[in-house]
Amino acid sequence: EYPIIFIDRTIGESKMSKSIMYEAIFVVWRLRIWKLFGWNK
Structure with a gap:
């Protein structure tokens, strides 16, 4: 088994879209x- 190593992003754009x-x-x-106001959709 090999460990998974996650490297933090240092340069570049976020992968998260504006809608997210x-x-x-x-x-x-x-x-x-x-x-809070008890409104239900």
Whole structure:
């Protein structure tokens, strides 16, 4: 068996798309607010 070694990215662009970044920032907070106010979709 050989160990898997992950090397941190030092130079280059992120592989995460802008839509994934949007979802991570805004959608999670929107769902939290909906739960806080008891709104259901």
